[in-house]
Amino acid sequence: QVQLVESGGGLVQAGGSLRLSCAASGIIFSGKTVAWYRQAPGNQREWVALSFRSGNTNYPDSVKGRFTISRDNAENTVYLQMNNLKPEDTAVYYCNLVPKPSSWGQGTQVTVSS
Numbered sequence: 001q002v003q004l005v006e007s008g009g010g011l012v013q014a015g016g017s018l019r020l021s022c023a024a025s026g027i028i029f030s031g032k033t034v035a036w037y038r039q040a041p042g043n044q045r046e047w048v049a050l051s052f053r054s055g056n057t058n059y060p061d062s063v064k065g066r067f068t069i070s071r072d073n074a075e076n077t078v079y080l081q082m083n084n085l086k087p088e089d090t091a092v093y094y095c096n097l098v099p100k101p102s103s104w105g106q107g108t109q110v111t112v113s114s
Contacts, residue, residue, distance in 0.1 A: 002026040002102040004095055009108030012085055020080040020108055022095030030073040033098040036080045038091035038110075049080055050098065063089075085112045 008020040020036070033052045039045040049069035050058040057069050068081040078095055092107035 004102065004105035006093060006095055006105050006108040009093060009110045011111045011113065014086055014112055014114050016085050016112070017081070017083045018085065018110060020082065020093055020110075022078045022080075022105070024076050024078075027097070027102065029071060029076055029078055034069075034071070034078050034095060035098045036067075036069060036078070037094045037096065038089075039094070039107075040091040043091075045094070048093075051078060082110070085110075087112045087114045
């Protein structure tokens with residue numbers, strides 16, 4: 001059974017940084033494309049970072065230059081480094097596989113105060 005556990009969220013002031021972690025059990029991230037998503041209240045879930053199995057990464061314009069996705073294959077963990085956070089980054093953050101997502105984890109709350 002696949003389990004994804006996100007952690008590292010918290011309350012931070014605008015301009016601050018956070019590093020999120022996504023640990024997996026029941027599946028190996030290596031060789032798979034993984035994404036970070038977020039969902040703010042009243043909004044649909046949106047992707048914020050992609051780590052392709054090729055090693056390439058991609059980001060939407062809203063976070064490009066501020067967010068960085070990385071992996072530690074030995075730890076079977078994917079990270080999201082978020083810098084220069086803005087109030088509009090406030091959301092619950094999730095990770096999952098692409099293009100066939102597994103069961104969603106509980107996510108981790110990120111709150112950015114102005």
